[in-house]
Amino acid sequence: MNSSQDSTDHRSGFACFVGRPNAGKSTLTNALVGTKVAITSARPQTTRHTVRGIVHRPDAQLILVDTPGLHKPRTLLGQRLNDVVRTTWAEVDAIGFCLPADEKTGPGDRFIARELARIKGTPKIAVVTKTDLVDNETLAERLIAVDRLGKEVGIEWAEIVPVSAVAGEQVELLADLLVPLLPEGPQLYPEGDLTDEPEQVMIAELIREAALEGVRDELPHSIAVVVEEMLPREDRPADRPLLDIHANLFIERPSQKGIVIGPGGRRLKEVGTTARRHIEALLGTPVFLDLHVKVAKDWQRDPKQLRRLGF
Numbered sequence: 001m002n003s004s005q006d007s008t009d010h011r012s013g014f015a016c017f018v019g020r021p022n023a024g025k026s027t028l029t030n031a032l033v034g035t036k037v038a039i040t041s042a043r044p045q046t047t048r049h050t051v052r053g054i055v056h057r058p059d060a061q062l063i064l065v066d067t068p069g070l071h072k073p074r075t076l077l078g079q080r081l082n083d084v085v086r087t088t089w090a091e092v093d094a095i096g097f098c099l100p101a102d103e104k105t106g107p108g109d110r111f112i113a114r115e116l117a118r119i120k121g122t123p124k125i126a127v128v129t130k131t132d133l134v135d136n137e138t139l140a141e142r143l144i145a146v147d148r149l150g151k152e153v154g155i156e157w158a159e160i161v162p163v164s165a166v167a168g169e170q171v172e173l174l175a176d177l178l179v180p181l182l183p184e185g186p187q188l189y190p191e192g193d194l195t196d197e198p199e200q201v202m203i204a205e206l207i208r209e210a211a212l213e214g215v216r217d218e219l220p221h222s223i224a225v226v227v228e229e230m231l232p233r234e235d236r237p238a239d240r241p242l243l244d245i246h247a248n249l250f251i252e253r254p255s256q257k258g259i260v261i262g263p264g265g266r267r268l269k270e271v272g273t274t275a276r277r278h279i280e281a282l283l284g285t286p287v288f289l290d291l292h293v294k295v296a297k298d299w300q301r302d303p304k305q306l307r308r309l310g311f
């Protein structure tokens with residue numbers, strides 16, 4: 001051990017956050033990574049893709065895998081999502097179980113805790129999220145309840161950590177606690193990489209997030225987005241580039257078209273504007289977004305369509 005470059009000084013590995021829908025997993029991933037990579041929403045089960053955020057530190061590289069929420073499968077998509085979750089759990093070096101501070105332990109938490117208890121060998125940190133929403137007394141009660149939940153299902157928590165991703169409280173500490181759980185090893189990703197999601201998938205997620213805004217009650221899980229083409233516009237001066245992005249927004253039934261497009265096409269226009277702003281922030285280049293709404297009948301139940309839409 002003669003230099004700080006020695007790989008035994010450096011740790012690298014994978015962690016994932018689990019927890020019931022809306023527990024704050026995506027927001028926490030974003031807070032740790034420091035940029036918007038996972039998709040957050042005020043409605044459950046909108047994180048479909050396994051998005052990795054990468055925390056680069058001098059002493060470690062922590063790769064965060066953001067899984068969709070585990071839930072009762074009602075469709076083929078639901079089943080596939082649960083498979084993705086379990087496979088991820090078995091593969092990571094550490095698991096953070098997110099439990100919102102402002103809600104009591106519920107059947108959903110118990111279901112996940114029992115499933116988690118079956119994954120032996122992987123250290124588990126209980127992360128009590130959204131602490132900015134509760135007073136100290138409630139937080140203390142919640143911490144005790146989480147401790148009790150661990151005992152009830154047979155999980156020995158490596159740590160119990162209260163955090164607020166929104167207020168940025170204890171987020172750094174959580175990283176400090178996760179790092180020692182990773183194996184020793186060199187950097188796995190180049191410095192500067194924040195995620196290994198293909199750009200196109202991230203762009204599709206940004207569009208889907210914008211499209212769901214305000215209509216989640218009407219179209220909870222019915223929207224899928226596929227980026228068909230991304231091309232730099234020709235005949236543009238080098239200092240004023242423009243990226244043309246063509247994307248299709250799929251819905252399940254013709255009757256949903258009106259909801260997405262809105263009166264006089266106003267909603268779709270807003271969706272396009274919002275998504276374009278986020279994409280431009282992500283890519284750092286001006287974008288022309290061409291968005292089309294298409295019906296893919298009952299895509300959630302059709303294996304062929306699911307594959308085409310990237311699931």
Ligand SMILES: Nc1nc2c(ncn2[C@@H]2O[C@H](COP(=O)(O)OP(=O)(O)OP(=O)(O)O)[C@@H](O)[C@H]2O)c(=O)[nH]1
Nearest residue numbers: 022023024025026027040041044045047130165166
């Ligand atoms: N006040 C507060 N709100 C939070 C915090 N973390 C997350 N939220 C909110 O809680 C809601 C759910 O957060 P997400 O990060 O999307 O939750 P998730 O667990 O990834 O949800 P799914 O993708 O549905 O599994 C969003 O409205 C967030 O803004 C926090 O630390 N404080």
